[in-house]
Amino acid sequence: MEHELGRSAPTHKRWDATIAPAVRVQPGDVVHFATREVSDGAITRHSTAPDLAGVVLEDMYPLAGPVHVEGAEPGDALAVEVLQLRTGDWGWAAILPGAGLLPAGEFTEPYLRILELRDRTTTPLCDGVEIPIEPFLGTMGVTPAGARDVPVPPPHTGGGNIDCRHLTAGSRLLLPVFEPGALFSAGDAHAAQGDGEVAITGIECDMAFSLRFDLIKDARIPAPQMSRGPGSLTPRVDGGGWYATFGVEPDLMEASRAAVRAMIEHLVTQRGLTREDAYVLCSLAGDLKITEVVDAPNWMVGCYMPDAVFTR
Amino acid sequence: MEHELGRSAPTHKRWDATIAPAVRVQPGDVVHFATREVSDGAITRHSTAPDLAGVVLEDMYPLAGPVHVEGAEPGDALAVEVLQLRTGDWGWAAILPGAGLLPAGEFTEPYLRILELRDRTTTPLCDGVEIPIEPFLGTMGVTPAGARDVPVPPPHTGGGNIDCRHLTAGSRLLLPVFEPGALFSAGDAHAAQGDGEVAITGIECDMAFSLRFDLIKDARIPAPQMSRGPGSLTPRVDGGGWYATFGVEPDLMEASRAAVRAMIEHLVTQRGLTREDAYVLCSLAGDLKITEVVDAPNWMVGCYMPDAVFTR
Numbered sequence: 001m002e003h004e005l006g007r008s009a010p011t012h013k014r015w016d017a018t019i020a021p022a023v024r025v026q027p028g029d030v031v032h033f034a035t036r037e038v039s040d041g042a043i044t045r046h047s048t049a050p051d052l053a054g055v056v057l058e059d060m061y062p063l064a065g066p067v068h069v070e071g072a073e074p075g076d077a078l079a080v081e082v083l084q085l086r087t088g089d090w091g092w093a094a095i096l097p098g099a100g101l102l103p104a105g106e107f108t109e110p111y112l113r114i115l116e117l118r119d120r121t122t123t124p125l126c127d128g129v130e131i132p133i134e135p136f137l138g139t140m141g142v143t144p145a146g147a148r149d150v151p152v153p154p155p156h157t158g159g160g161n162i163d164c165r166h167l168t169a170g171s172r173l174l175l176p177v178f179e180p181g182a183l184f185s186a187g188d189a190h191a192a193q194g195d196g197e198v199a200i201t202g203i204e205c206d207m208a209f210s211l212r213f214d215l216i217k218d219a220r221i222p223a224p225q226m227s228r229g230p231g232s233l234t235p236r237v238d239g240g241g242w243y244a245t246f247g248v249e250p251d252l253m254e255a256s257r258a259a260v261r262a263m264i265e266h267l268v269t270q271r272g273l274t275r276e277d278a279y280v281l282c283s284l285a286g287d288l289k290i291t292e293v294v295d296a297p298n299w300m301v302g303c304y305m306p307d308a309v310f311t312r
Numbered sequence: 313m314e315h316e317l318g319r320s321a322p323t324h325k326r327w328d329a330t331i332a333p334a335v336r337v338q339p340g341d342v343v344h345f346a347t348r349e350v351s352d353g354a355i356t357r358h359s360t361a362p363d364l365a366g367v368v369l370e371d372m373y374p375l376a377g378p379v380h381v382e383g384a385e386p387g388d389a390l391a392v393e394v395l396q397l398r399t400g401d402w403g404w405a406a407i408l409p410g411a412g413l414l415p416a417g418e419f420t421e422p423y424l425r426i427l428e429l430r431d432r433t434t435t436p437l438c439d440g441v442e443i444p445i446e447p448f449l450g451t452m453g454v455t456p457a458g459a460r461d462v463p464v465p466p467p468h469t470g471g472g473n474i475d476c477r478h479l480t481a482g483s484r485l486l487l488p489v490f491e492p493g494a495l496f497s498a499g500d501a502h503a504a505q506g507d508g509e510v511a512i513t514g515i516e517c518d519m520a521f522s523l524r525f526d527l528i529k530d531a532r533i534p535a536p537q538m539s540r541g542p543g544s545l546t547p548r549v550d551g552g553g554w555y556a557t558f559g560v561e562p563d564l565m566e567a568s569r570a571a572v573r574a575m576i577e578h579l580v581t582q583r584g585l586t587r588e589d590a591y592v593l594c595s596l597a598g599d600l601k602i603t604e605v606v607d608a609p610n611w612m613v614g615c616y617m618p619d620a621v622f623t624r
Contacts, residue, residue: 100606154610155560162612163604166556200606222574224558230551232544233616239542246474246536248467252564256605262534290600290613292475293568294412294512298466300474301602302538304545 021068065185077219088206132236199283237306333380377497389531400518444548511595549618
């Protein structure tokens with residue numbers, strides 16, 4: 001059976017087990033959703049950087065749902081098949097000083113880019129840089145056990161704001177169920193994002209999306225898991241090569257920062273980007289990989305940038 | 313010009329700026345090397361798990377070199393082009409309790425697998441699992457500034473034991489130069505390894521390899537960087553799909569551990585592997601990615617396993 005939770009359906013901005021389900025579905029059912037971009041309208045296609053000051057965290061993350069899946073019980077896994085994702089006509093990406101991986105002292109001013117998405121397979125970030133559009137939902141999750149007024153931004157073991165760029169159409173997400181009915185919600189759509197989402201945004205956009213729900217009884221998974229069908233995890237950029245910068249530090253977070261700083265410096269000196277566009281590009285198309293995590297006391301994290309984003 | 317540092321050439325097991333160069337080369341020169349696997353002969357193709365007790369860390373990591381590159385000065389980058397890599401006939405992979413990502417209490421016994429490499433493109437790890445052979449050098453580095461008797465295992469900003477699986481033939485590694493002549497050494501070859509090398513070994517093997525050296529004057533890079541030509545970073549496994557398990561924790565190291573634990577559990581329950589083979593498989597073919605590192609206070613790390621390693 002198919003259900004509709006369109007743009008006029010109510011959204012919610014907290015994880016809370018007392019929120020009445022927006023729809024009740026059977027395992028195997030499909031729900032068609034539509035959500036606004038993560039600022040819920042505070043940023044428009046005409047916004048400029050000063051408008052970022054008006055974005056209030058508590059008013060962000062409008063989520064569609066909760067979806068109550070009949071028969072879902074704690075200990076089960078909710079299987080969410082991503083059937084279709086259709087972005088809105090435009091999106092935004094930003095630097096919010098202090099909110100990303102790099103400290104506020106390194107990027108002191110808000111920075112905003114509006115990106116066109118309509119009828120496109122790539123979108124220009126700046127002169128000479130085209131970002132492949134690969135939509136996914138930044139937030140898909142079940143309601144945490146007994147949740148009351150829990151903020152959406154931190155991901156949890158039931159998923160939520162997981163920002164996993166590989167959850168594109170055709171993929172399948174498994175989530176542990178904590179509340180009867182699972183109480184699944186989703187939103188925070190991205191038209192593109194690199195592993196890490198280092199500057200704190202992907203290309204934030206409206207999305208119409210269709211998900212199929214199923215149950216795996218008594219699966220007892222500890223946190224989200226996912227599967228995808230055959231093919232590279234980076235199909236849109238494999239036509240080009242790669243450049244990677246590494247951080248070598250006794251802390252994975254510091255190693256990640258060092259890798260991103262080195263990539264920003266590389267993009268500025270070798271590709272002519274501004275520092276701001278370089279940081280945003282890392283967030284939209286750079287992938288953080290843990291290269292080595294066992295040769296104490298130093299770990300190594302790489303920031304991998306595909307050459308395919310550069311048009312010259 | 314081409315140079316030879318074959319298996320009879322002396323090796324060294326420390327970073328030390330006082331070690332006499334094994335060869336002096338000009339920028340543009342090629343050196344043909346051969347190194348023994350990382351235990352330097354303590355493990356043989358006939359070894360069994362109890363023999364791991366005889367492996368002494370100080371006697372490991374026989375490195376070929378140092379290569380003195382004429383004209384290299386602090387502030388330059390040494391460019392190392394990986395021209396050719398040819399594994400020995402066999403390799404080994406192990407669990408050394410307490411030495412990998414997971415604490416000693418979770419894997420209490422040494423575990424050893426000998427893997428055949430000769431005339432193969434994949435090698436069986438256990439029943440139903442074939443590891444694609446994708447050779448690279450676990451250790452390539454320049455001598456740290458003023459180094460005296462510095463152990464090889466921890467990587468440093470001049471590289472060394474970086475265990476970057478993407479440095480296959482055709483790739484190019486850039487290393488900051490700290491000592492005049494760069495004093496480059498390499499070894500610790502792997503026939504395969506996943507991002508993270510979580511159980512602390514790849515497929516450890518002998519290797520014959522050819523590297524071309526060049527200089528980028530005054531490049532002032534802070535740590536290793538690399539580039540590769542066009543194509544997926546995982547060409548050997550893209551014919552199949554992917555399964556990923558995630559850890560969601562307020563610490564990236566703990567998130568990595570949670571992701572690997574979940575993958576081991578998945579491989580045991582869904583694929584029928586022993587816990588030991590599952591952990592080793594994570595080390596040889598699982599890739600750690602940082603999915604999200606900005607949604608405080610929880611970060612998310614994924615362990616990605618390619619379906620292509622499973623033959624049934």
